[in-house]
Amino acid sequence: MTEVVTKALLRFVSVPGQAGKAALITLDNGLDYKKPNTFGPEGLASLDAAFDEAIAAGPAFIAVTGKPYIFSVGADITGIPQVTDREQALEIGRLGHAVFAKFKNSAVPTFAFVNGAAMGGGLELSLHCHYRAISTGAAALALPECFLGLVPGWGGTQLLPNLIGPANAAKVIIENPLSQNRMLKPADALKLGIADTLFEPADFLERSLAWAASVVAGTVTVERAEIDRGPAWSAVIGYAKKLLDEKLHGAAPAPYRALELMELARTATFEDGTAAEDEALADMIFSPELRAGLYSFDLVQRRAKRPAGAPDPDDGRDVNKVGVVGAGLMASQLALLFASRLEVPVVLTDLDQERVDKGVAYVNAEIDKLVAKNKMMPGKAAKLRGLVSGSVTKEAFADADLVIEAVFENLAVKKQVFAEVEAVVSESCVLATNTSSLSITEMAADLKHPERVVGLHFFNPVAAMPLLEIVRAEKTDEESLATAFAVGKALRKSSVLVADRPAFVVNRLLTRFLGEILGAVEEGTDFTVADQAVDSLGMPMRPLTLVGLVGPAVALHVAETLHEAFPDRFAVSQKLGKLVEAGLTSFHTADGALDPRVVEIYGPREGGPTGEELKERALTAVAEEIRLMLEEGVVADAKDIDLCMILGAGWPFHLGGITPYLRKVGKL
Template identity: 35%
Template structure:
């Protein structure tokens, strides 16, 4: 807690744990003096006796040995002594931490401000007074909307681990995985599989592509060795898990195969037919497609119950969400195996039914489309991006399109339009602009809406491209940031209601989890539907009706929302009443007297 931790490990180390809400592993905990002894893990003993003997011996030494020191971490250097054990040093540490708070809290999370104030106070206050302040702050934060939202999110993440409940089947936890295509996605999936101890066979059409993919695995683990995060021996054992080739022999004993070849339906069909012949009947045949129909792909199989979509996001190592897509023919067991595979890789899986764009790209598609409409109405791009950053998105929509690739986003738009309707229609002049400027496809080409340096760091607006875009603009929009935020969020909300109505996800929780984990949707709101609950459905409906009159029928509130407003219901009726919780604005947070 904020009162005792600094007394045990010193202010400097304590703040490193308290402010970001971080965790330390056993080795680090011992090093910084947080724990007195580390006993090898329970699993490393054949029987339980040695473990418990170790624990008992240690406990006895504590009970009948010398009393525990209050501050167990010795100040190793004079610098340590100065910063941890003098008031001026404590003041400097606290001030340095306060400076970093705004960046850490992103103007949204009050917790770190209260925690810092309480920790600093505890350095000089009496133990009782310090605990009183800690309790007061804890009570205040615990009642905030941010706290309720983050707790709901945590519960949803915990709930996602219960695979039997989610999948309705048992499946198996795959031991050997096959990957088709050693490109951007296939090679990253191979790295992650090896990291988690799974055997992999990766196949591509040419040996040089295979070598490149397998090479990524080797270079990733060797880089860990260079950074002293892994022993060479362990890295070698991970690297040895991944083999590859141009043939299909390596697929014979796989429990799950994920296809990550180029995004072409005829090619994927051919691969699936071939896989069905060479694999064992219980092996899951999965695809990583981001836009093609899983149902159509399954139709080429003699046993279509084997086909599942397992949609990873790029970069695979960083993005927590995996959409597990079932089509009408997919069996519960195959879904369960796909789901357990994602869990094994440390991901948050969300099951959805087969529809264009699945959940995340379907909602992001409409969001990006709205941003482009705002640009075509004359809104300045950084103004739109700022508005959505203020809302709590991890990056603005234009910055996001640069990240995804302008060509990729433009390629997905017609797929969504064909499958879902007019609301996804984009201005053909905009599509033409992207097509005729292959040098401006976003981060990967060094410029899109913004410019990027060689390391991929965002620079200023790309004035050449923006000028071309501005030539297409006919009006001069004066949309406020509030209107921009509402337009972008409310089109997403309407789409989310359609997804629920079509039963594309099991429950509203799954949709919110997918939004936060797959798009970074403002986590302190708990997700898109939680946000709507918190803002109040009747007020949302009113705002949408206002937008409908001015901007078009895509804002006509979905009938689910209208009914909910009329009946006074919410998406999450079991959660605390949003009227009784309050968002704590950052300006109300204590600023430590430093």
């Protein structure tokens, strides 16, 4: 693949208070913001040459910035498959280090003006600069390498801990990537100490140049936190490793290698530390985890943006008002999401005023939390509060363009809700359901216009989970479906088109998987053995903890729905039913210990499969279910199952998709 070269364009600019001009290097690949700046060999060579030319001119300072909206998103990972031997991999690391080090070692002050997205090597370049100004409009700041199966390989593991301390660095390098690749906001970067100052986008460059001139003149002082490089540093790294063990159980090598490099940063010279990064980068480039991670990355970055089989979102109806039936936790989360992303009026309804008031109060409280954390401006918060209202009558939906129900998972109840809504809304209003397992075709069967009913299956917590399963019922028309995809895009969700089959994709596979775990517990397998049976996969949550998160009652309901559809493959756990009858909401107590009442319900532990037997049984069952789902046409392709499981169930990036993994272990 030919490198898309990001050129380093040098110009000299006059700055206030300085006799000499400043050198300004702008990174630009000549394409619009949809194709971000990346670093390949030619791009690094261009940056190297621009720096040398700038130094030769004797500037007051050197600053590097990016094209509109983009600083740089780091190395061009599309070229990784072309790396065929270890020496090539080492050279990639060494080249980046050699060029970036010039900014760190420069006798002339160096500045990064981070005007947009800065990830991976882009953020690492900024860390090499002596000072950093970041635009408040920068969309994403991150070191996402561990998410893919790499380590920050151009100085990140050495510079960041020494700048902001090992605990904060572990958050950026380890915790955020392993939490659905969470990004930093500019305010976060300032608070952590990555940014020295923030400026608004409108006059970012002008203010950054003036600020840099003041720093060089000594009229502005940049203060940095003092970092303790004593034994406490190692204690932090040790604690981070413990947390990593609890999350991954040793399943993925990259974050562990990153922690080792961060520990090395405490005592090693920068040269020795970056040489160790080169070695780690070369090891990771040839690891199976990276190859799997690249497959996952391609799904999330490309397939998720062009959902297979979906109509053009532009063919959908405009949505200028949203109705939400229900005012419970899920419904309230939906109301907040629709209001904040669509910025249209949203009205909640429920059976009585007390429930409605509680739902609206939840939305307002969540908005207040965002303001308190500086994640939302007071002006926007006031606007959102004004957009969300409540009513005890569905007449409030009369002018809505989309109404979504989020009431109790009971088919009869949902059918009644839709009948009541259809009686008051316009004929163009799209009706959506957030059901997790019920038949949408059956839900719409008695309506005058079943063609406008579509499934919008969100995942909990609604704001954080990126997946949206969009379900086409038997009579759903193209315009309603297009509207659903347009809404999903506006909500910034990754949407996947799913056929109307019981429990769709994620819940169907998770229920089959959990059915094997719960079945083994009923057979007598020790709780801990069953819970740890699939630790080697590095799943984000152990099975019994997942049941607690979902809620035993919900898990039981989905199992019952699937048992009714596929009685030969989906059993209903009798003991889980007793757990629900007893009012238990988890297998564990608040401190994480096994609840004694659970032990009493399930009885003594004897017999049952071993941990290894259970793992084999669970993987075999899931593989069978995937084969059947593909035969049924639940999704267009196995890649859509992979995408759903990555985004909706936290299937580990380092394993690639679930279907390639199951093929690798001989199950598919």
